[in-house]
Amino acid sequence: MPLQMRNGNESHFMDAIADRVVTDFGHPETFTDDPSLLTVILDLNPLGWYNIRNRTTVKEVTKSLIVFMNAHLSLNNSNRVAFLTASPSGARFLYPNTMSDQKDTANTLVNRGMYRQFRIVDETVLLELNNEFQAVAQTELTDYKSTVSGALSLALTYTHRMLTLDESISTTTASAISTSTNVASNSSAAGAGSTGASNLISMKSRILVVSPDDNDDIRYIPIMNSIFAAQKMKVSIDVVKLGSKDVSYLQQAADATNGVYLHVQNPEGLIQVLSTAYFIEPSLRPLVVLPTNSNVNYRASCFVTGKSIDLGFVCSVCLCIMSIIPDLGKCPTCQSEFDPNILSQLRRSPAVLPRKKRKVDPPNGTPAA
Amino acid sequence: MDSDEEYVAAVDRDSSPEVFTDDEDLGGRRSRGKKSGSSGPAAADGGYSWEDRYKRPWDIVKDEDEAGQSLENVIQTMIENRKKKIMKNPTTPFQRGIIRTLIVIIDGSLTMLEKDLRPNRFAMTLQLLQEFIVEFFDQNPISQLGIVMMRNGVSNLVSEVNGLPQYHIDKLRLLRSRQHNRFEPKGDPLLQNSLEMARAMLKYNFGTNMDDNKNSKEVLILFGALFTSDPGDIHKTIDNLIKDEIKVKIIGLSAQVSICQQIANKTNNLSSRTTGANSSSGSNYSVIMNETHYRELLMDCVVPLPVAATEKRSTVGVPLIKMGFPLKVLPPISASNNTVNLDLPVLCACHPTNGSLESKDAVTIGAESSTSIIGYQCPQCRSRVCHLPTICPTCGLMLILSTHLARSYHHLVPLREYKEVPAADHYESTHCYGCLLKFPEAGGPDGPLRASSRYRCPTCARDFCIDCDVFVHETLHNCPGCESRSGK
Numbered sequence: 001m002p003l004q005m006r007n008g009n010e011s012h013f014m015d016a017i018a019d020r021v022v023t024d025f026g027h028p029e030t031f032t033d034d035p036s037l038l039t040v041i042l043d044l045n046p047l048g049w050y051n052i053r054n055r056t057t058v059k060e061v062t063k064s065l066i067v068f069m070n071a072h073l074s075l076n077n078s079n080r081v082a083f084l085t086a087s088p089s090g091a092r093f094l095y096p097n098t099m100s101d102q103k104d105t106a107n108t109l110v111n112r113g114m115y116r117q118f119r120i121v122d123e124t125v126l127l128e129l130n131n132e133f134q135a136v137a138q139t140e141l142t143d144y145k146s147t148v149s150g151a152l153s154l155a156l157t158y159t160h161r162m163l164t165l166d167e168s169i170s171t172t173t174a175s176a177i178s179t180s181t182n183v184a185s186n187s188s189a190a191g192a193g194s195t196g197a198s199n200l201i202s203m204k205s206r207i208l209v210v211s212p213d214d215n216d217d218i219r220y221i222p223i224m225n226s227i228f229a230a231q232k233m234k235v236s237i238d239v240v241k242l243g244s245k246d247v248s249y250l251q252q253a254a255d256a257t258n259g260v261y262l263h264v265q266n267p268e269g270l271i272q273v274l275s276t277a278y279f280i281e282p283s284l285r286p287l288v289v290l291p292t293n294s295n296v297n298y299r300a301s302c303f304v305t306g307k308s309i310d311l312g313f314v315c316s317v318c319l320c321i322m323s324i325i326p327d328l329g330k331c332p333t334c335q336s337e338f339d340p341n342i343l344s345q346l347r348r349s350p351a352v353l354p355r356k357k358r359k360v361d362p363p364n365g366t367p368a369a
Numbered sequence: 370m371d372s373d374e375e376y377v378a379a380v381d382r383d384s385s386p387e388v389f390t391d392d393e394d395l396g397g398r399r400s401r402g403k404k405s406g407s408s409g410p411a412a413a414d415g416g417y418s419w420e421d422r423y424k425r426p427w428d429i430v431k432d433e434d435e436a437g438q439s440l441e442n443v444i445q446t447m448i449e450n451r452k453k454k455i456m457k458n459p460t461t462p463f464q465r466g467i468i469r470t471l472i473v474i475i476d477g478s479l480t481m482l483e484k485d486l487r488p489n490r491f492a493m494t495l496q497l498l499q500e501f502i503v504e505f506f507d508q509n510p511i512s513q514l515g516i517v518m519m520r521n522g523v524s525n526l527v528s529e530v531n532g533l534p535q536y537h538i539d540k541l542r543l544l545r546s547r548q549h550n551r552f553e554p555k556g557d558p559l560l561q562n563s564l565e566m567a568r569a570m571l572k573y574n575f576g577t578n579m580d581d582n583k584n585s586k587e588v589l590i591l592f593g594a595l596f597t598s599d600p601g602d603i604h605k606t607i608d609n610l611i612k613d614e615i616k617v618k619i620i621g622l623s624a625q626v627s628i629c630q631q632i633a634n635k636t637n638n639l640s641s642r643t644t645g646a647n648s649s650s651g652s653n654y655s656v657i658m659n660e661t662h663y664r665e666l667l668m669d670c671v672v673p674l675p676v677a678a679t680e681k682r683s684t685v686g687v688p689l690i691k692m693g694f695p696l697k698v699l700p701p702i703s704a705s706n707n708t709v710n711l712d713l714p715v716l717c718a719c720h721p722t723n724g725s726l727e728s729k730d731a732v733t734i735g736a737e738s739s740t741s742i743i744g745y746q747c748p749q750c751r752s753r754v755c756h757l758p759t760i761c762p763t764c765g766l767m768l769i770l771s772t773h774l775a776r777s778y779h780h781l782v783p784l785r786e787y788k789e790v791p792a793a794d795h796y797e798s799t800h801c802y803g804c805l806l807k808f809p810e811a812g813g814p815d816g817p818l819r820a821s822s823r824y825r826c827p828t829c830a831r832d833f834c835i836d837c838d839v840f841v842h843e844t845l846h847n848c849p850g851c852e853s854r855s856g857k
Contacts, residue, residue, distance in 0.1 A: 091853035098800040098807075150853030153841075157803030157833075157849055160840045171807040221782070222847045224775035229845040232507075256772065300694045300771035310748035311766075314690045317464050318781055319774045325689065336464075338689040346691055 035078035036204040036282055037162050039155040040065055043148055044087035044136060048212035052243055056267035061210060061242070062129060064271040068208075069125075070118045071275060080203075082158055083125050084151045089135040091150035093158070094128035095121055146213060149222035152237075152253075156229050159205045163233065204282035205235045206259070211250060212242040220301075223249050230257045236285065238278050242267050248296075248308070255296040258285060262292070304332055313346065417658045463675035466585025467777045469512035470530060471505070471670075472567035473498065476593040477520030478558035480623070483593070486660055490593050490622055491554045493660065495545050497667050498591070499538055504671045506534040508780070510773040511758050512584075512673075515570050516540065517563050521556030522598060524563040530570050532758055560628070561599035561606050564588065564617070568606075571615055586615045588636075589670055592629060593622040603628065610636050616674065620666050621656040630654050673780055693766045695745035698753055717744060718752040718762045779846035787824035787838050796832075798823060803837035803849050826850050 042058075042065065049058055069081045083095040114122070207230070230237055236259040239250045246263055254261035260280070264273055277291045301308050302323035309323045318334035325346055329338050475498065481491035498516075505514060514537060515530035528540035544552050571586045588610075597603070610617060610632075617636040619629045633654035657663040744753045750764040758769040790796065796811050801823075809822055823832040831850030833841065841848060 091849075093805060096805055098805055147853055149847065150849060150851075153845060153847045153849035153852050154803060156845055157837050157840060158805065160844075161804035161806060161836065164836070171809065219852070221775065221778050222852050224772065225779060225846045227772075228776060229847075232844055252772070296697075298694070298697070298770045298772060300774070310694045310696065312692060312694065314692045314774065316468070316688045316690055319467060319777055321692075321771070321774065331687075331689075336687045338687060342688050346689065 033076060034204050034283055035076050035080070036206065037080045037082065037159060038069065038072045039082040039084065039159060039205070039207045040069065041084045041086060041148065041151045041155060041207060041209045043146070043209065043211035043213055044085050044132065045146060045213040046088065046136065048214060048243055051214065052212050052267070056242065056270070061267065061270060064274055065210065066122050066125065067271055068274040068278070069121060071279070073117055073121065075281070080162065081121055082155065084155055085129070085132050086147040086151035087132055087136050088144045089132070089139045091147040091154055093154065094132065095124045097124050097128055146215065146218050148209065148211065149219050149226060152207070152226040153222065155207050156226060156233070156235070159207070159233065159235055162203050163205060206238060206282050207235060208238045208240065208278060209250060209253070210240045210242070211247070214243045214245050214247065216247055216249065218249055220249070223253070227253045227256050236282060240264055240273070240278065251296045252298060254292060258290070260290050260292045465673040465675050465780050467509070467511065467673055467780065468584040469509055469587060469673055470571055470584050471512065471587045471589060472515045472517060472530070472570055474517045474519060474563045474567060474588060474590045476558050476591060477518040477552065477554045478556055478594045479554055480594040481554040486622070486663070492545070493663070494591050495541055497664055499541050501667050501671070502534050502537050504668060508671050508776070509673060510776045511769055517566050519558045519560070519563045520552070520554065522559055524559065524566050526566070533756060557596070557598040558592070558594045559599050560590070560597040560632070561601060561603045564606050564610060568610060568613060568615060571613065585674060586613065587674065588615055588617045590617065590619040590629070591622065592619055592626070595623060595626055597628065607632055607635050617653070618670060619654045620663070621654070623656070625656050690767060693748045693761065693768045694771055695747055695754070695757065695768045698744040698746050717755040784842055784846055784848060785827055787826050787833060790821040790823040790825050790832060792821050796821060796823060798832035801834035801837055802831040803833050803841065806834050808832070808834070829854060
């Protein structure tokens with residue numbers, strides 16, 4: 001089934017990021033009811049939630065998300081969900097939870113008569129969310145940088161497991177046996193052992209990020225790495241942006257992975273939005289016009305001033321982007337000295353009219369007169 | 370014509386591998402192949418393909434009991450695979466030539482019809498090359514590539530230097546589909562002309578020859594023959610290559626040829642002798658052992674080459690490049706209302722490629738769906754181009770997206786290697802931090818098999834399973850544990 005995604009999204013990908021690579025055009029696809037994994041990442045940035053306290057609360061949003069997850073589970077018996085939070089105390093899994101086996105189920109957070117699969121998920125998420133709040137309350141917020149990148153990384157490692165391994169496998173030993181049998185059968189079939197992992201995909205996956213955070217100051221490189229990994233795995237990243245403004249990196253994440261990005265201005269009706277705009281199964285994506293905005297700002301931001309720029313200078317060693325030529329003639333990130341000839345060429349002000357003759361293509365190395 | 374034939378190692382593939390023993394680089398590869406060859410099941414992808422026995426699919430299916438016995442082998446293979454994969458990702462940061470221009474020279478001579486690779490060498494080469502191109506542009510988005518084929522005593526241009534993967538793949542497909550007439554392997558190969566052609570192609574850096582010191586110029590030769598028939602003195606060509614700082618890497622398909630070794634050594638002289646940097650990315654001239662090895666060698670070329678210390682012009686310093694991050698040009702929004710709107714055609718500034726062959730090709734216009742972006746606008750001169758990265762044809766500014774740069778960062782800042790946790794009686798972690806798989810309990814059987822199965826990040830001290838370890842280092846390039854910590 002990987003072909004299916006690739007083919008359908010081809011034009012979008014190619015243009016959206018201009019470096020998608022399309023290898024093969026598939027046959028007319030058959031759409032099947034593959035099970036799918038939904039990973040929800042809830043950003044618990046206190047400042048972000050504080051800013052939108054008049055419009056919605058974590059509680060309201062969590063309610064909607066739980067309904068959303070239950071809906072996802074009810075679509076297909078083998079559908080899976082995962083729930084992560086990115087909070088000042090770190091990013092972590094709420095569901096599935098490695099501790100949940102030992103816990104007794106005699107709590108009363110949800111109705112006991114509920115369908116068992118829903119109940120397990122809902123209980124764990126709510127319980128763990130409470131624990132998470134306590135942890136956040138004890139964390140100092142002095143030097144907090146968003147942990148969304150961590151949550152995305154975790155979501156991707158988990159997705160990787162779900163995509164490559166049988167879902168019943170829960171120990172590393174079992175996984176080792178299963179992978180090596182797969183490798184053995186692969187090498188016998190095609191000898192494509194090294195890249196053979198891709199043909200094991202039976203599950204589809206998507207990630208939903210819910211973030212109220214208006215802050216654009218994130219760990220840029222890890223986020224981008226996660227986006228590229230998601231792109232490679234054909235995992236869409238959907239984004240529900242609460243709060244007051246668009247955030248460029250989340251827009252990029254959605255755009256690059258063929259996900260949905262919506263800035264939800266009125267979070268009161270969140271469940272409505274979730275169950276319509278965000279309820280597009282990965283297998284349906286090639287067929288549906290996504291309710292998203294393709295006009296995404298891919299402009300770079302300056303490493304020194306942090307401003308968004310459209311014309312800048314790039315250090316050829318570390319690829320650090322600068323809006324100005326550093327005064328010292330040194331890269332601020334990697335400290336390597338720049339070529340003085342090139343610097344003087346770049347620093348030169350535009351040629352004025354009387355000297356028009358010399359404007360075109362000055363010989364390399366001639367300093368400005 | 371055949372003045373300069375090099376027939377140093379005219380070996381058939383069924384002769385003994387002793388021919389290679391005088392070569393250091395190959396020695397390393399070979400010993401590894403031998404070792405895994407002796408350990409039973411690993412032989413399938415470790416040794417020379419001609420030493421292999423017949424593969425019978427029913428041999429691979431095993432009984433239940435046997436599977437239990439071979440668990441040791443299974444785990445051993447897993448660990449070896451992991452190490453092999455991790456070894457490919459060096460963790461020491463090097464300065465690397467990120468902006469690359471690579472010319473791939475494929476052999477189209479008669480020898481490429483040999484069937485030691487299935488269906489034959491040529492078809493296999495094209496197939497692997499296609500994979501290589503995809504991987505190459507994925508890892509090196511601000512790089513360019515061109516393909517040259519040497520066939521029947523002439524070097525043919527397959528695809529011009531270009532940054533579009535689809536373009537090259539189309540050209541390769543053409544090569545495959547027309548195999549029956551024009552491009553079927555034929556005649557003799559000639560290295561000299563091809564190298565000269567590559568040299569000429571490498572003169573241009575993204576369409577201009579303004580600053581040719583910014584990019585790393587490389588040639589990759591996939592050489593099936595054991596000789597070359599050159600019209601002139603190839604050593605002069607080699608000297609020219611050295612002068613132009615072009616690095617040649619060669620993958621031989623049959624046996625080692627002395628002239629190839631010379632080319633590879635001389636053109637990489639600076640880097641291979643003075644620093645140990647190159648040892649991590651493989652040698653510059655290698656001969657394949659089998660199909661898997663071929664793929665490995667080819668994929669090794671994806672990683673950008675480290676820049677050797679001596680190459681840096683110490684007096685001058687590194688170049689600073691002015692780049693533009695262009696705006697997208699969107700089609701007028703038409704879907705929302707049903708009123709008639711004018712879809713005025715917009716000309717792309719980069720398309721008429723000044724009288725080249727490409728201008729004769731038919732250009733499909735408007736095939737893309739209307740929701741997609743129709744182009745990019747140069748921030749300096751406002752001319753429109755249709756694809757990135759490129760050099761603005763009007764003002765000469767290099768146009769890229771920030772994501773292109775971001776794709777290359779992991780080459781520059783490699784992730785630290787995870788360390789295997791030594792076997793002990795008690796472990797702190799019960800589950801893999803990344804994928805929540807359960808680790809085996811402490812205290813299994815004693816002996817060589819006793820392992821913790823945990824791999825720990827030295828920075829955040831989280832434990833990961835083997836699959837996550839490989840995935841994190843190969844695909845993600847982020848440590849989930851380190852990223853999950855707040856603060857920092």
